[in-house]
Amino acid sequence: xxxxxxxxxxxxxxxxxxxxxxxxxxxxxxxxxxxxxxxxxxxxxxxxxxxxxxxxxxxxxxxxxxxxxxxxxxxxxxxxxxxxxxxxxxxxxxxxxxxxxxxxxxxxxxxxxxxxxxxxxxxxxxxxxxxxxxxxxxxxxxxxxxxxxxxxxxxxxxxxxxxxxxxxxxxxxxxxxxxxxxxxxxxxxxxxxxxxxxxxxxxxx
Amino acid sequence: xxxxxxxxxxxxxxxxxxxxxxxxxxxxxxxxxxxxxxxxxxxxxxxxxxxxxxxxxxxxxxxxxxxxxxxxxxxxxxxxxxxxxxxxxxxxxxxxxxxxxxxxxxxxxxxxxxxxxxxxxxxxxxxxxxxxxxxxxxxxxxxxxxxxxxxxxxxxxxxxxxxxxxxxxxxxxxxxxxxxxxxxxxxxxxxxxxxxxxxxxxxxxxxxxxxxxxxxxxxxxxxxxxxxxxxxxxxxxxxxxxxxxxxxxxxxxxxxxxxxxxxxxxxxxxxxxxxxxxxxxxxxxxxxxxxxxxxxxxxxxxxxxxxxxxxxxxxxxxxxxxxxxxxxxxxxxxxxxxxxxxxxxxxxxxxxxxxxxxxxxxxxxxxxxxxxxxxxxxxxxxxxxxxxxxxxxxxxxxxxxxxxxxxxxxxxxxxxxxxxxxxxxxxxxxxxxxxxxxxxxxxxxxxxxxxxxxxxxxxxxxxxxxxxxxxxxxxxxxxxxxxxxxxxxxxxxxxxxxxxxxxxxxxxxxxxxxxxxxxxxxxxxxxxxxxxxxxxxxxxxxxxxxxxxxxxxxxxxxxxxxxxxxxxxxxxxxxxxxxxxxxxxxxxxxxxxxxxxxxxxxxxxxxxxxxxxxx
Amino acid sequence: xxxxxxxxxxxxxxxxxxxxxxxxxxxxxxxxxxxxxxxxxxxxxxxxxxxxxxxxxxxxxxxxxxxxxxxxxxxxxxxxxxxxxx
Ligand code: HEM
Ligand SMILES: [Cu+2]
Numbered sequence: 001x002x003x004x005x006x007x008x009x010x011x012x013x014x015x016x017x018x019x020x021x022x023x024x025x026x027x028x029x030x031x032x033x034x035x036x037x038x039x040x041x042x043x044x045x046x047x048x049x050x051x052x053x054x055x056x057x058x059x060x061x062x063x064x065x066x067x068x069x070x071x072x073x074x075x076x077x078x079x080x081x082x083x084x085x086x087x088x089x090x091x092x093x094x095x096x097x098x099x100x101x102x103x104x105x106x107x108x109x110x111x112x113x114x115x116x117x118x119x120x121x122x123x124x125x126x127x128x129x130x131x132x133x134x135x136x137x138x139x140x141x142x143x144x145x146x147x148x149x150x151x152x153x154x155x156x157x158x159x160x161x162x163x164x165x166x167x168x169x170x171x172x173x174x175x176x177x178x179x180x181x182x183x184x185x186x187x188x189x190x191x192x193x194x195x196x197x198x199x200x201x202x203x204x205x
Numbered sequence: 206x207x208x209x210x211x212x213x214x215x216x217x218x219x220x221x222x223x224x225x226x227x228x229x230x231x232x233x234x235x236x237x238x239x240x241x242x243x244x245x246x247x248x249x250x251x252x253x254x255x256x257x258x259x260x261x262x263x264x265x266x267x268x269x270x271x272x273x274x275x276x277x278x279x280x281x282x283x284x285x286x287x288x289x290x291x292x293x294x295x296x297x298x299x300x301x302x303x304x305x306x307x308x309x310x311x312x313x314x315x316x317x318x319x320x321x322x323x324x325x326x327x328x329x330x331x332x333x334x335x336x337x338x339x340x341x342x343x344x345x346x347x348x349x350x351x352x353x354x355x356x357x358x359x360x361x362x363x364x365x366x367x368x369x370x371x372x373x374x375x376x377x378x379x380x381x382x383x384x385x386x387x388x389x390x391x392x393x394x395x396x397x398x399x400x401x402x403x404x405x406x407x408x409x410x411x412x413x414x415x416x417x418x419x420x421x422x423x424x425x426x427x428x429x430x431x432x433x434x435x436x437x438x439x440x441x442x443x444x445x446x447x448x449x450x451x452x453x454x455x456x457x458x459x460x461x462x463x464x465x466x467x468x469x470x471x472x473x474x475x476x477x478x479x480x481x482x483x484x485x486x487x488x489x490x491x492x493x494x495x496x497x498x499x500x501x502x503x504x505x506x507x508x509x510x511x512x513x514x515x516x517x518x519x520x521x522x523x524x525x526x527x528x529x530x531x532x533x534x535x536x537x538x539x540x541x542x543x544x545x546x547x548x549x550x551x552x553x554x555x556x557x558x559x560x561x562x563x564x565x566x567x568x569x570x571x572x573x574x575x576x577x578x579x580x581x582x583x584x585x586x587x588x589x590x591x592x593x594x595x596x597x598x599x600x601x602x603x604x605x606x607x608x609x610x611x612x613x614x615x616x617x618x619x620x621x622x623x624x625x626x627x628x629x630x631x632x633x634x635x636x637x638x639x640x641x642x643x644x645x646x647x648x649x650x651x652x653x654x655x656x657x658x659x660x661x662x663x664x665x666x667x668x669x670x671x672x673x674x675x676x677x678x679x680x681x682x683x684x685x686x687x688x689x690x691x692x693x694x695x696x697x698x699x700x701x702x703x704x705x706x707x708x709x710x711x712x713x714x715x716x717x718x719x720x721x722x723x724x725x726x727x728x729x730x731x732x733x734x735x736x737x738x739x740x741x742x743x744x745x746x747x748x749x750x751x752x753x754x755x756x757x758x759x760x761x762x763x764x765x766x767x768x769x770x771x772x773x774x775x776x777x778x779x780x781x782x783x784x785x786x787x788x789x790x791x792x793x794x795x796x797x798x799x800x801x802x803x804x805x806x807x808x809x810x811x812x813x814x815x816x817x818x819x820x
Numbered sequence: 821x822x823x824x825x826x827x828x829x830x831x832x833x834x835x836x837x838x839x840x841x842x843x844x845x846x847x848x849x850x851x852x853x854x855x856x857x858x859x860x861x862x863x864x865x866x867x868x869x870x871x872x873x874x875x876x877x878x879x880x881x882x883x884x885x886x887x888x889x890x891x892x893x894x895x896x897x898x899x900x901x902x903x904x905x906x
Pocket of ligand 1: 408522653662
């Protein structure tokens with residue numbers, strides 16, 4: 001494997017093209033996925049303005065929205081630190097920060113469950129704002145859940161000592177995905193909680 | 206027997222998955238006190254069934270096991286059995302896609318003939334109106350799926366890695382996954398008539414699609430699933446073309462078909478997310494009782510059309526770009542001349558990709574969209590004719606004063622030039638607001654898009670099949686049957702579809718089972734010629750099957766072509782090339798005896814027959 | 821491009837950079853919160869949009885290292901001017 005790779009890289013050099021490493025390939029693949037998914041979120045977010053304009057119901061719990069955002073931002077720091085730790089061969093650190101990220105993910109999920117519980121009364125899925133609210137948070141939450149699952153697998157492999165400096169793609173990939181989930185929320189949060197004016201909306205408004 | 210094991214396991218897991226999913230959803234529905242809702246149960250069951258199917262067919266054994274720290278058991282079977290499992294060889298996957306899409310193509314073609322028989326006279330005779338709509342919708346969506354997947358899933362998969370001198374695609378397991386997502390799509394579509402059918406046609410516009418029978422739900426889920434497959438395929442091809450080109454294969458040396466796949470993949474990767482969302486919105490309306498399209502609570506049915514066409518217009522370029530690539534490839538090899546204006550063609554491809562994202566609303570001229578948008582979208586749409594015209598001129602320039610070798614693939618490629626000219630020119634009439642207000646929803650539109658998709662893409666698909674058949678099967682098809690197929694298809698195709706422009710211009714609506722009696726004569730004519738057109742496919746199917754079994758050995762490079770896929774055995778070994786080829790020049794140096802596209806530097810490589818220097 | 825461009829920095833400097841980015845994100849979030857209260861209409865929408873894009877850029881640049889991939893785009897666009905690397 002290593003030998004043929006060497007020959008291959010050598011051929012590339014002689015014939016004037018670039019040999020890509022498998023790490024580059026994985027990174028590119030993940031970025032393509034992220035670009036694709038970003039298109040989905042674009043459609044999602046623009047439909048909110050199309051379906052329910054810019055107004056938001058006064059029943060939204062502003063403190064909760066802010067708290068959810070804070071949790072997700074904090075978790076992106078912990079994801080960042082796990083990647084840094086892994087790249088320096090600090091397995092213990094990587095494990096710790098992955099675990100913290102997972103916990104933050106669960107706290108976020110708890111917040112969403114509470115929020116949904118309240119929202120069911122104030123603006124149910126069948127109402128104008130409720131339609132977009134539940135769609136946006138619902139699809140974002142599936143991303144959070146898949147991110148948690150990904151991190152859990154990576155944690156397990158880190159615990160078995162499979163990562164070290166120069167080979168920690170698992171940690172890097174999971175962290176990148178987690179950052180993307182955070183990035184999507186950066187747009188979803190103002191779209192749902194901040195834009196427009198708070199108005200009174202009935203359960204069917 | 207072992208060959209059937211993966212499929213059997215997949216079906217078993219799918220059934221178990223369905224029961225689990227349906228059970229969970231039923232419990233949820235009951236907990237919510239909404240016992241009357243059946244569709245959440247079907248949707249939940251389907252989601253789990255899909256996962257079960259994929260796990261059973263091999264995602265578990267050759268992939269997910271790894272995440273649990275267990276060793277994977279890659280699928281490996283020799284012989285025919287390898288087509289029935291989770292093979293990660295791009296050549297196997299290409300054949301799987303190819304055969305599947307051709308079977309679906311023939312089925313959907315049969316549905317079209319059924320519609321034509323119904324349309325032979327002005328009243329509903331054979332089919333009830335609802336049945337007619339279901340048949341029409343299924344024909345539409347199956348053909349769209351074929352058009353999206355046959356060239357990209359089938360030929361791009363098989364040929365593109367060979368053309369760039371790679372040993373596989375960038376993510377082989379993902380590639381297998383994108384294929385195995387497709388069979389559940391077919392199952393859902395086949396089940397649709399049993400659940401009340403669907404009235405919407407392949408575009409699935411709400412509110413009809415969110416209120417009609419459960420058949421609509423199956424259609425929506427099938428289309429969404431298919432989109433997923435298309436996205437993953439596009440991702441894989443982009444990563445492959447960027448990172449896996451052979452040494453020396455610089456960007457200006459890659460074959461034009463590879464550029465076309467690159468451009469089309471950009472669209473699959475991004476725009477497809479929009480159709481997924483459009484369909485999901487309708488699914489959410491049906492399953493969760495949401496309201497996106499209800500004007501009384503702030504929603505708007507036009508939202509669907511915007512999101513839907515934001516994908517579905519670019520999607521027509523997912524169909525036609527690879528077709529352009531194949532057309533130019535074949536024209537160049539059989540005219541023994543370089544692709545004319547290669548760099549301009551590449552630029553044109555990317556202009557088409559860019560423009561295709563800003564023209565979607567030409568499908569909404571009559572939908573009640575704000576009329577300030579009409580002008581801009583008309584102009585933007587007509588702008589696309591410029592890069593499309595560049596590709597057309599490049600095709601003509603490539604064969605201009607060449608010595609044409611009129612083998613079957615070449616005949617089909619030249620058919621593409623002629624047919625697409627008609628398709629493209631009539632596009633202008635429907636892109637122009639004033640004329641479209643009359644033509645929208647008439648047979649004129651039907652004729653237009655059949656000229657682009659059938660006359661353009663399907664003709665290119667047929668050309669591709671004949672061109673690469675010797676490479677894929679190692680055997681030569683019968684040239685005589687091939688020519689009979691071409692002549693029959695070319696003549697009868699035009700005879701069938703030209704009259705549709707006329708009835709359309711006279712005002713006959715599309716998507717109807719009965720129509721004013723004044724159109725009866727022309728429709729009878731169309732029906733008869735369409736049935737004959739169906740017969741033209743008999744020599745094709747016979748030729749394909751028969752030659753695969755007892756055709757004569759084709760040799761490595763029967764066309765004397767220069768691109769890399771011909772510089773290995775037919776069919777190629779699993780690793781594609783015994784030694785790594787390196788590229789020294791572009792592949793189109795026909796006419797120059799010293800030109801060479803590639804070399805095998807280590808010396809020992811497989812030496813094919815001399816490539817292309819024979820002119 | 822296979823190695824992280826920050827690999828030769830100490831873990832400490834990189835951790836510190838992460839913290840600074842987080843603080844910037846937090847500040848922008850608080851600003852957004854009050855923008856929503858103090859402004860309305862198009863101005864509000866614009867300010868919120870600008871802030872969200874800034875936050876996204878911070879995340880994409882410092883946390884997701886998009887340069888790792890963006891740096892490849894010029895040589896893809898450069899046609900045959902490919903260069904040899906690692
Ligand atoms: C010269 C370029 C083209 C132009 C200007 C053009 C324009 C249009 C317009 C304006 C419509 C809407 C007509 C209506 O509903 O009233 C339309 C429909 C359609 N076009 Fe094209 N088109 C072009 C090329 C293509 C190509 C290359 C394809 C496919 C390979 C294609 C496939 C379709 C399809 C499938 C429809 C009908 C969709 C439906 O309502 O079911 N077109 N075209
Ligand atoms: Cu269009």
